[in-house]
Amino acid sequence: MVPMTRFDSATTVVRVGENRYAAELDPGYLIGSALNGGYLMSVLQRAALAESDHPHAVSSSYHFLRPGSGGPAEIGTEVVKRGRTVTTVLVTLRQRGATVITGTVATAALASQAEPLYETPPVEIPPVDRCRNFDPRESRLAEDSFVSRVDVGFAPDSYAALAGERAADSPELYGYVDLSARDGGSAENPEAFLPLAVDALPPVVSLLTDWSWAPTVELTWHLRAVPEPGPLAFRAHTSLVSDGWFDENVDLWDAKGRLVAQSRQLARVGR
């Protein structure tokens, strides 16, 4: 049996009754005073999959209502349809009686070795050994916090733009995200890390404005293939920043160059 990693342990949900789960949220995933949304989605995904006969969360849409914090949380589930191909589960996480995040997760089974009928050419991303991390020791955040848990390596252009060394040509970020290096990943299911991976990057809008908290209103992501273990290449970009709102699109490819996740969120430009 593969030993449980820190990520597996931090996303554990315990069934406490019909359609009810309990979780102990890990403050190690805080960004500032709020838990990372990707971590919250990873926890909810486990509850959704526990209610389904299908192994994969193929399409998940989440609405973020209030910041989450470390400590106990209650999760409610409701299977809205149980089907042969797709089973759909509503999941809601509450803390101290207030709803933090609500999601709807369509579960199904993806074939692991499917050959695509069509795919757009993959985006060119520099090799992982040319990418650079921000040193967690230089972070203003607490020592055991998000940046020490999730390994994000930025392509040279993206790193320079984020570090303020020069202006970005466009609000795009490239690089690699990896949980296994620091937090052990998810030992048995590399796809369990994807909800965190699609929401692990600094907001692309921070390339255009001063860095600030950019609260997600809605995030939907689709699992397109079960990833190989290891680093995932990412491209993040936005199409429109207007009226205090922006979209952030994150695509992830695994080591075999397969598109494994597509995500889009609508978020507020922080003040």
Added chain:
Amino acid sequence: MVPMTRFDSATTVVRVGENRYAAELDPGYLIGSALNGGYLMSVLQRAALAESDHPHAVSSSYHFLRPGSGGPAEIGTEVVKRGRTVTTVLVTLRQRGATVITGTVATAALASQAEPLYETPPVEIPPVDRCRNFDPRESRLAEDSFVSRVDVGFAPDSYAALAGERAADSPELYGYVDLSARDGGSAENPEAFLPLAVDALPPVVSLLTDWSWAPTVELTWHLRAVPEPGPLAFRAHTSLVSDGWFDENVDLWDAKGRLVAQSRQLARVGR
């Protein structure tokens, strides 16, 4: 007072109790034996907005569970959070006791004349007078059906590819979608038509396989600006068709060239 159009009338919801609405679904929006998903979203959006103090559905995610049919439907609503900036409403449509579609709608107020802080260059789409419609009289569908309600003009390349005159270079469609020409649009709120507009096109995957029913599993769309009345330019494309699943992305621009809606759905390749 602006007279009610056929679209306004077909999407009317009547409050019948706390968190309960009734609708009479119009078989004019059938595609084959199932109601168009965009029409169902337009109906649910009206119920969601009726429960909110905010005027715009800025971010809406829907999961499609069963085909909808003409006739009576019940809608349940639940405000999950009422906020100063965003109010979020769950909406569920049932027919004959079974859930057809469930959605979560984040409502807010968009400024109508906001100047974007950043926008990607708009896609080049041929002028509307170079675009061609498929003649509803030649359609195999019933006379008063979807193609006679919604006016979709395809760019010459897209038309030729859809008509099978030549192979498509890539699974993309360009053109214009307009409700006002045939169905009167929504007289007072052009944005009320957007949920229909993002799901009014033939599946892009039909450029790659024989045309068939392509059931949507999940569709999320974001309202990015309140559109001018009139035709909306569209681009539809897919990134990956694999294992019986495909994503379909639809962007819409209004007559002023502003990106007004971004949509992505995950759907099944029909058999």
